[in-house]
Amino acid sequence: MVNKNLVKDVVKEPYKYGFVTDIETEKIAKGLSEDIIRLISQKKEEPKFLLDFRLKAFKKWQKMKEPDWAGLGYKKIDYQDIIYYSAPKQKEKISSLDEVDPKLLETFDKLGIPLTEQKKLTNVAVDAVFDSVSIATTFREELAEYGVIFCSISEAVKNHADLIEKYLGTVVPASDNYFAALNSAVFSDGSFVYIPKGVTCPMDLSSYFRINSGDSGQFERTLIIAEESSSVSYLEGCTAPMFDTNTLHAAVVELIALDDASIKYSTVQNWYAGDEEGIGGIFNFVTKRGKCLGKRSKISWSQVETGSAITWKYPSCLLLGEESVGEFYSVALTNNLQQADTGTKMIHIGPKTKSTIVSKGISAGNSKNSYRGLVKMGTKATGSRNYSQCDSMLIGDQASANTFPYIKSQQPNSEIEHEASTCRISEDQLFYLQSRGIEFEEAVSMMVSGFCRDVFNQLPMEFAAEADKLLALKLEGSVG
Amino acid sequence: MKIIEKIKTNKSADNLTEIQKICLDKLQSSPLPNTRSEQWRLSNKSKFSNFLKYSVNEKNPKFDTPFPNNSQSTIRLVIGDNCQINLMEENYSIKQLSEEKLVKYIKEQISCFDQNENWSDLLNLSLNCTKNTLGLKINGSKIPPIEIFSHASSNSLNAKTLIIFLEKNCDIDLLQVNLGKENSSLSQSTFFYLEENSSVNHGVVSYGENKSNLLNSLNVIQQNNSEYNLGSLHFKFNYARFEIRVKQSEGNAKTNIKGMQITKKDEQISTFTKIDFNGPNGFLDQINKSLADDKSHAIFEGSIIVPKIAQKTDASQLSRNLLLSNHAQIDTKPQLEIIADDVKCKHGATISQLNEEELFYMRTRGITLTEASKLQLSSYFQEIISFIPISKDRWNLLDKLLNEN
Numbered sequence: 001m002v003n004k005n006l007v008k009d010v011v012k013e014p015y016k017y018g019f020v021t022d023i024e025t026e027k028i029a030k031g032l033s034e035d036i037i038r039l040i041s042q043k044k045e046e047p048k049f050l051l052d053f054r055l056k057a058f059k060k061w062q063k064m065k066e067p068d069w070a071g072l073g074y075k076k077i078d079y080q081d082i083i084y085y086s087a088p089k090q091k092e093k094i095s096s097l098d099e100v101d102p103k104l105l106e107t108f109d110k111l112g113i114p115l116t117e118q119k120k121l122t123n124v125a126v127d128a129v130f131d132s133v134s135i136a137t138t139f140r141e142e143l144a145e146y147g148v149i150f151c152s153i154s155e156a157v158k159n160h161a162d163l164i165e166k167y168l169g170t171v172v173p174a175s176d177n178y179f180a181a182l183n184s185a186v187f188s189d190g191s192f193v194y195i196p197k198g199v200t201c202p203m204d205l206s207s208y209f210r211i212n213s214g215d216s217g218q219f220e221r222t223l224i225i226a227e228e229s230s231s232v233s234y235l236e237g238c239t240a241p242m243f244d245t246n247t248l249h250a251a252v253v254e255l256i257a258l259d260d261a262s263i264k265y266s267t268v269q270n271w272y273a274g275d276e277e278g279i280g281g282i283f284n285f286v287t288k289r290g291k292c293l294g295k296r297s298k299i300s301w302s303q304v305e306t307g308s309a310i311t312w313k314y315p316s317c318l319l320l321g322e323e324s325v326g327e328f329y330s331v332a333l334t335n336n337l338q339q340a341d342t343g344t345k346m347i348h349i350g351p352k353t354k355s356t357i358v359s360k361g362i363s364a365g366n367s368k369n370s371y372r373g374l375v376k377m378g379t380k381a382t383g384s385r386n387y388s389q390c391d392s393m394l395i396g397d398q399a400s401a402n403t404f405p406y407i408k409s410q411q412p413n414s415e416i417e418h419e420a421s422t423c424r425i426s427e428d429q430l431f432y433l434q435s436r437g438i439e440f441e442e443a444v445s446m447m448v449s450g451f452c453r454d455v456f457n458q459l460p461m462e463f464a465a466e467a468d469k470l471l472a473l474k475l476e477g478s479v480g
Numbered sequence: 481m482k483i484i485e486k487i488k489t490n491k492s493a494d495n496l497t498e499i500q501k502i503c504l505d506k507l508q509s510s511p512l513p514n515t516r517s518e519q520w521r522l523s524n525k526s527k528f529s530n531f532l533k534y535s536v537n538e539k540n541p542k543f544d545t546p547f548p549n550n551s552q553s554t555i556r557l558v559i560g561d562n563c564q565i566n567l568m569e570e571n572y573s574i575k576q577l578s579e580e581k582l583v584k585y586i587k588e589q590i591s592c593f594d595q596n597e598n599w600s601d602l603l604n605l606s607l608n609c610t611k612n613t614l615g616l617k618i619n620g621s622k623i624p625p626i627e628i629f630s631h632a633s634s635n636s637l638n639a640k641t642l643i644i645f646l647e648k649n650c651d652i653d654l655l656q657v658n659l660g661k662e663n664s665s666l667s668q669s670t671f672f673y674l675e676e677n678s679s680v681n682h683g684v685v686s687y688g689e690n691k692s693n694l695l696n697s698l699n700v701i702q703q704n705n706s707e708y709n710l711g712s713l714h715f716k717f718n719y720a721r722f723e724i725r726v727k728q729s730e731g732n733a734k735t736n737i738k739g740m741q742i743t744k745k746d747e748q749i750s751t752f753t754k755i756d757f758n759g760p761n762g763f764l765d766q767i768n769k770s771l772a773d774d775k776s777h778a779i780f781e782g783s784i785i786v787p788k789i790a791q792k793t794d795a796s797q798l799s800r801n802l803l804l805s806n807h808a809q810i811d812t813k814p815q816l817e818i819i820a821d822d823v824k825c826k827h828g829a830t831i832s833q834l835n836e837e838e839l840f841y842m843r844t845r846g847i848t849l850t851e852a853s854k855l856q857l858s859s860y861f862q863e864i865i866s867f868i869p870i871s872k873d874r875w876n877l878l879d880k881l882l883n884e885n
Contacts (some may be wrong), residue, residue, distance in 0.1 A: 377831075379806065394821035397788050403816040409831040412803040418829040420814075424821045 008162070017239035017270065021212050027086045030215070032079050034058065037185055040085050044154050044188075047167050057184030064178045070341045070372070072310055074283065075246070079412065082248060083216035084186045105364040119217035127152060127191045127207040129220055139203065149194040150205050151297035153221055156192035163194060167225055171254035171291045171318070179250040179285040181314075183219045187252065195230040195261070198221060204460060206235040211271070211282065217248040224254070226261035233264040235463060238307070242272050244280040246309060251286045259294030259321070264302070266464055271307035276365075278337030281309025288315035289345075292324035292353075300327035302458045305340055314372065316345035319353035319384075326355040329458040333471055334367030334399070343373035343404075348381035348414070356389035360452050363399035370402040375416055377409040384411065390420040393451055445472040454470075499586050502573040503606035506595065513599040521598065522779050522811055524748045527719035530692040531665045537636030538609055538671070556868065559630040559640040560612040565826045572620025572650075582643060589671060589699065600697040600723055604669035607639035615643040620804070623652045625870045629730035631659035632666035639667040646678040646706075653754060653869040655683040659693025660717055667695045673734075674706035681709045683868035684875065688717035700734040710735075710868035713877060714749050715742040724753040731759020731790055737766040740864040742881065743776030743808070757790035764795040769864060771857075772801070772808035779811045784823060786818040797827040802860065804833060854882055 008073060028039055037058055043053040065076070083096040127137040127150065143150050157164050191207040211218045226232055238249075249271065255263050265288075274281025284307075290299035301315040317326030328344035346355035355375070364371035371390045392401035403420045425447050433443035449456070449468050456464045496504070515518040546595060556573070557565060567574040577585075586605065593602060614628070631638035646652065660666050674680065686694055694717050714720050726735050741749040754763050770778035778801065786793050799812045814827040819883055834856050842852035865877050 171618065229880060279539070334725065391814075392655060392818070394823075397819065397821045399789070399821070400819040402816075402818065403827070405813060405829065407810075407812045407829055409801070409803055409810050410806075410808075412805060412808070412833040414831075416829070416831040418814075419826070420828070422816060422818050422823060423825040424823075 020241040025086050027083050029082050031395040036241040054185050055272045057181050060175045061181035066178050072339050086213050086216035108421040129189055129209045146199050147196040153190040153192045156439045171289050172252050172287050180252050180287040183250045183252045187219045187221040190222045193224040195226045195232045200229045201232040203234045209238040220251050222253040226263050228258045229260040231262040234269045238269055238271055247282050249282050249284050253288040255290035257292050257299050258299035258463045260296050263299040264300045267303040269305045269307050273307045273338050276336050284308035284311045285311040292321050295321045297321050298325040302329040305332040306470050311340040313342050320349045321416050322350050323352045328357045329455040330359045331452045331455045334369045335361040336365040336448040338367045341370045343371045345374040347376050349378045352383045355386045357388045358454050361392040363401045364395035366398045368400045372404040374406040377411045377414040379410045381411045382413045386416045388418040392422045394424045500606050503602045507602055513596050517596045534637040534665050537638050552623050556627045557764045559614045575617045577615030577617050600695045601669045604639050604667045613641040617645045618648040618650055625653040627655045628658045630668050631655045634661045635663050637665040642670045643695055645673045648675045649753050650678045653681045658686040660688035662689045663691050667691040669697045671809050672700040673843040674702045676704045680709035681869040684712040686714045691718045694720040700726040702728045704730050704732045707734040710737045712739040718747055718748040721749045727756040728762045729758050731762045734763045738864045740769040742771045744773045744780045746775045748777040750761035753782040754783045757793045762793045766797045768799050771802045772810050773804040774808040777809045781813045782817045786820050786823055788819045791820045791822045793823040795825045799829040801831040
């Protein structure tokens with residue numbers, strides 16, 4: 001019965017990551033202008049090509065309009081009221097983890113992220129990002145032995161400028177959309193991963209994002225390059241303290257897979273979602289896209305979205321290489337007044353490309369949960385296949401579940417299948433479980449976890465357990 | 481703006497009916513549909529502007545139909561053809577609606593219009609004069625099948641409106657035929673009102689000729705325990721747009737929709753459906769099939785809306801598509817918007833070509849490839865065609881479709 005107690009404990013817990021770390025930070029003035037961008041670039045001692053990239057993106061952003069097609073109701077964001085750079089103050093150069101401010105290490109410890117290597121529990125290398133900067137990256141030497149580069153993007157700009165110049169913005173161009181342009185102009189940090197030819201990354205890589213201050217936005221950028229015949233599994237987690245203001249998070253993730261390479265990108269997103277009245281919470285507007293450039297390359301996205309006041313993200317795959325594969329597995333849970341508009345885009349360009357989409361949405365409280373996806377077969381995508389499945393579960397009669405699949409085919413020799421269903425927790429099943437002595441809340445949590453099984457099976461081990469707990473926690477008090 | 485001027489120059493302001501004035505007023509603020517909106521995003525702009533190219537024609541030229549002669553058991557009506565009907569039989573009555581009632585009903589409808597969604601209706605009603613409007617009130621049982629025609633003559637834009645009230649416990653078979661002549665545009669708006677316990681088998685066959693265009697809009701309101709069955713077929717239009725809006729105003733109603741569109745050459749035919757469940761225990765079974773060949777483009781967008789009040793709704797929607805050419809295109813977007821939690825809703829979509837294994841099987845039995853494809857297509861078509869009332873025997877729709885393939 002250990003398991004039972006665990007679920008019970010978890011269900012009772014409030015958002016436990018809501019604390020604020022009292023740490024001295026270096027912030028720049030609020031607002032966004034060319035000068036601010038120059039200042040960020042200067043602070044990070046960036047080469048000229050990157051400053052040009054930023055300024056170009058900023059010019060484009062100024063001409064763009066904030067999109068409204070998703071029909072998400074939120075207060076207009078004042079982009080001049082955001083701090084675009086905030087970093088914890090620390091000594092000039094860090095040569096080892098011992099020099100990191102102990103308060104920071106403590107923060108990540110509290111979040112369950114062991115940064116000190118002696119405390120390592122699992123075979124996972126971590127890059128921890130606190131507000132605008134990367135604090136520490138673990139297991140570097142071990143990874144370096146294999147030729148794997150895993151560091152913050154600011155370091156990569158200094159040490160691997162050629163790779164950054166070659167690949168940055170090639171998957172998500174600066175002008176791609178409003179929030180990608182904003183990110184391109186002001187991105188502060190993020191992770192960079194390079195897996196050389198023929199290398200299977202010896203451990204899972206992970207980045208952990210933490211927003212600490214209430215008035216600064218977080219704009220990180222992740223770039224992962226998998227060379228021929230290499231493979232990597234990458235995990236991403238995020239939390240933020242509870243503030244009664246909304247904080248903007250606009251990230252860009254770019255993945256590139258060459259011939260026979262495979263990238264698995266898993267996210268457990270648990271930003272602060274606001275309180276029951278919908279006050280506060282993170283606006284999570286993220287652009288994630290992978291390019292299967294090489295033949296037989298594979299990109300797999302799996303995500304568990306439970307946090308954020310508003311989530312707006314569509315991890316996508318551009319399937320260019322012959323026989324390349326794209327996958328998308330998602331669980332999105334919304335409660336109270338959360339809104340999630342998420343899904344994927346599978347663009348089949350090359351021949352014999354394949355994609356699978358499995359999306360599970362759970363809406364409770366007064367929330368709104370939408371799946372919005374695009375499957376497109378281009379004229380050259382002969383022999384390509386897609387299978388999509390979107391299931392929604394409704395809890396309570398105030399929540400809404402929407403499905404908007406866009407399907408477009410220009411190639412007769414290809415097949416697209418899509419199916420969607422909506423259900424609720426059936427009373428028969430609940431009764432059955434309860435009659436066998438299982439308590440109500442646990443029965444619900446068992447059924448939710450059964451509903452999400454297809455997706456949880458795709459998550460790395462340690463994430464799957466965390467995801468299960470998260471869902472139970474989020475559904476507290478929403479059933480019955 | 482051109483369209484508004486076109487209507488106005490055609491008539492002096494005094495001759496405009498009250499409805500026309502209201503609709504023109506509405507169109508004035510946004511004369512053309514917003515092409516950025518979901519409903520119009522995929523519409524081919526140049527084809528659509530072709531629709532508006534022809535001058536408005538209020539006269540109704542003689543109907544030279546290639547369709548079968550009227551059988552005695554069928555009531556045949558042609559909209560605009562001075563058709564007068566007033567039947568009082570033992571079991572049933574079919575009466576024309578008084579102008580006052582028509583105006584009242586249309587006004588009520590207009591007040592619920594959405595500029596983008598109902599743009600086709602607004603255009604229709606602003607173009608139409610009373611002469612091209614047919615309003616019927618049907619009552620009783622054992623009513624003979626009814627056929628209603630509307631058509632557009634060459635080099636002109638015609639607008640026809642049909643309004644049908646089905647009274648309680650009434651039960652009919654109705655076939656509506658829309659005919660587009662060469663170089664013509666037809667705007668057809670139909671309003672159906674089903675009272676309690678009434679049921680209709682409605683067929684819509686739209687058949688065009690070279691370079692004909694069609695905007696066909698169908699608005700259905702269903703009351704308690706009513707049943708609405710629709711079988712539709714659209715083909716051979718250069719540009720056609722079929723909009724279906726069904727509202728189960730109190731739930732407890734049944735809707736079955738089976739539609740098909742066939743596009744060839746560089747045609748574009750689209751179907752938009754919106755099913756609104758405004759009460760509990762609603763039922764929907766919908767299937768939409770498309771076939772796109774040559775350089776054509778077929779579009780389907782269907783939305784199912786289940787608000788909180790519509791508990792125990794059972795809705796399913798399926799979009800099946802055949803893409804037969806490398807240059808053709810199919811877009812499909814079935815969508816669900818659900819708030820009520822105790823519902824069964826599902827949708828599915830597939831896009832593929834003819835099943836190769838089935839073709840191979842038939843060929844190994846000595847059936848030629850052409851024959852085998854025809855057989856496959858005929859089974860694909862048959863499901864829809866058999867659902868269109870009174871068409872099966874006399875109209876030979878299946879032959880017509882197959883022989884043109």
